[in-house]
Amino acid sequence: MRLLTFVQNGGGERLGALAGDGGIVDLAARDASPAFVSMQALIEGGAEALAAAGRLVTQAAETIDPAGVRWLAPLPRPAQMRDFLVFEEHMRMAGWQGAKLRATWGGPPAPPEPMPVPPIWYEQPIYYKGNRFAVAGSSTIDWPAGSKVIDYELELACVIGRGGRDIAARDAHAHIFGYTIFNDLTARDWQFREMQGPLGPAKGKDFDGANVLGPVIVTADEFGNAPALAMRAYVNGELWSEGNSGTMHWSWGQLIEHVSRAETLHPGEVLGSGTVGGGCGLELGRFLRHDDVIALEIERIGRIETRIRAPHVPERLTL
Structure with missing residues (x-):
């Protein structure tokens, strides 16, 4: 359904x-x-x-x-939002491109090639908790006036249907209500500044409308236990990103098992996959500007569109 x-x-x-x-x-x-x-x-x-x-x-x-x-967003006020980082290509490339971006602000020179992925990433799923009150559907988003580095992130999200604690990965599928598209809009300049802390991300992802969900939730019975879905992102009709959710390093079952360890998972929580490889402007070395329209599509789910209103960013930043 x-x-x-x-x-x-x-x-x-x-x-x-x-x-x-x-x-x-x-x-x-x-x-x-x-x-x-x-x-x-x-x-x-x-x-x-x-x-x-x-x-x-x-x-x-x-x-x-x-x-x-x-x-509207199909689940306008999730019980909780957690966003993971499960695609290895994104993990490798985003760190390297981030170093290039920081170098343009006077930081140290970026290394000549992508850095090794930290061992902890292979040892357990990594996630942060997002702002469940910053959810939007397809709409126009007013970009924060203090940020000038505008980015999208192409993600698949699962919605928890049945709660529980200490859920085994083999049993996790029974706890999934369905799947939707997630555009994790990110103010990269704010994100990289605050994460020098080293905590976060926070303001770089928590501004109003930053968590775009939709257009529908497709119930889990429409998919298998590990849906491998084609994912695409278009900017003003031009294809920028293309990937597949089947390249996730960690499965949905493993994510749910990890989150629910010694912690109760509740109905209506949203778990984001993190950005598919090549699924954001940072990895591509080019960012968004005022009046850009970003459309994310995921096979068998649909399409969501976001128009960026940022008159203070008239030109496209590139690396």
């Missing part, structure tokens, strides 16, 4: 599902169950609520034109 959150005619948030004809089924309009009040409520409702939603979609005789509503 393909699930979304939308607004119609200036009303409040509505939980929807896409029917076979592409139209939207307003679930709460067909059933007053508390499970259909929001995406979070549906997730917390478990398998029974999801099955009931499926029946409503099948029985719907009329649907809403998707062009006549405003699409």
